[in-house]
Amino acid sequence: MPKKIRYFDRNKEPFLSPEERVKTFKEYALGFSVNMAVDEAKRCLFCKDAEKRCIKGCPIHVDIPGFIKKITEGDLVGAYKKIIETDIFPSICGRVCPQERQCEGSCILYYDTVRNRKNKGLPVSIGALEKFVGDFIRISGIEIEEIPDPPTGKRVAIIGAGPAGLGCAYDLAMKGHKVYVYEALPKIGGVMTYGIPSARLSKEIIDYEYERFKKLGVEFIFGCVVGRSKSLREIINEYDAVFIASGYGRGRLGLKGDDLENVYSAIEVLMRVNLFGERVDLGKKTVIIGGGFTAIDAAITALRLGVETHVVYRRTRETSSARQEEWDHIKEEGAFIHWLTQPVEILGEEGKVRGIKCIKMTLGEKDESGRPRPVPVPNSEHIIDCDSVIFAIGQDPNPVSYEDVPEIKRDKWGGIMVNERYETTLEGVFAGGDVISGGDTVVKALAQGREAAKFIHEYLMGTK
């Protein structure tokens, strides 16, 4: 009998109610139970051409039908092993990836990527299943043996313990190289630690992953700001290869009045709350400028600090880079979202923020990104009163680690230029993650780190 196609009965991951979750920084997505996960896994059609569908949609090419099949068989260890063949952080990617635009957006139940047409149903909840598998292994305490190859005697330095650096460190350590990761902050994770709020990604998961790396013999040097504490040139001289994964995390401002008190970069707010456990003084009402992941994360944080939260974005929800469901989440929690609204000036009084002047926009012709260009609506200026303003309009590269090494060529934005093998213009120095591609997703940085590790291994072993 042919398998019944379950187009619509997608299992919905249980969430805390908006009233409850806004009071806590604890995770609001509670995850699948075993029954829900197995039932959801059974919705998968295990497409024979999955390489052209969900696997292709995943930036790190997880064997999605492979791990889902294991769930249906009750083999969660097998499912975990299948995922970590390509994605070493199932619990993290299951939480923070924009699956609707990646694997789930390519699921045949939702979209036929081969025939390029919308199908009639809801995709398999791949992200929640991946998270379920990762969480099951972590919470149950099952030890998954990860045995590195015999030592090669080669030493590699990695600059930055974010997703790209960690991805690279993992693979190089598994290949038997001795890996040293230089991290300026006191914890691993990069943006996953200082940027993404605990409400979306529990820091316990990062701590768990840290232990995995320690077991592999990876050495972390915390509190070392490469470029200041130690020069990159010294590091290049000390190691057989260097991988720069310093990210793209410098906050960005850029509006008249941004020197007023209570004007923050989103990175400042997120870092102070997430990493240092501080309470940032946002006043009673804050305005967040931006429409991406960082704006959402800033809103999640501001709402949990008990602040009336407004988000202004010059484009529309459909053209924003954040996950669609996350707009719903912050709205449920009480955020006010002002679409097609462009801030033009921060207004102050006695050095403090008192409001933000905005203008309404409308959509015009498509711009170079293919999105309709927002155009100002004449005479639509208006003021939103507020006590603080948070800039979440993207980030800049942080060149501190490599600015004193001119042999490493930079692009016009200040990021590092590499070839297809992730080699910079200085021999033995590789780079990957956001520092080469601008701000992108965790999973893409992770994928680049792992891909770069292959080329670094070839370089070290002279098999290039």
Add this chain to the structure above:
Amino acid sequence: MVRIERQEKKGYFFIKTDKGNITPWKRGQYFIIRFGNNYKGIPSFPFEMGGETVFIIYGEKDIENISNIEGPCGKPLNLSGYSRILFVCNDKGIPAFMNVKQGGKEHIDLLILGSSELAEELGVNYKRINYLEEVREEVNRNNYDLVISAGDNEISKGIEDLNISAEHIACVYTPIRDGTGLCLICRVYVKGEMRLNCVDGRWFIARDIDWDKLKASKKEKAECLRR
């Protein structure tokens, strides 16, 4: 990693570390001493005493609670080209003075505004002044070609307002959360451009600093002035 050896005294206290374990620092660089599980950090200039690296942290911090020491951070202070150097600070600027003095071989005179228990304790030679105007007289009398100021921004701004003939380099005090240049909390406007005190500082040519903007962004000023 730095091993904390002992605490000398409560109040403002010394943290001595085994010198062999600390990353070598250059003149003008600082470290961030982190406390507790949430890694709350306080920037502090290191200096050497009795063969050990010393940090001085003001306030009732618990040394047992130190979780990490980060650094060295910031750009080194380059004093080449100057022959007669005067350092002006208050009691809180003494660690910065010690750091700068020990970072090179130049002779540096010290003026301290008000009294300084710490200078007495460290056996530092200095001249006490009661008014910043006395800096101008000292500069004219001794032909200093460089004045360095530290301790708090008001002292540096006050010296800058004197329009002295010597070049003036100021140590800038802002909140600093990490030494990486990510969060922008430590932004300083220098020659009209945004610079970051944590990675580009903490030493800037005083006349290039937009002191009004620095004053305006006085977030957590009370705390940062203690460093």
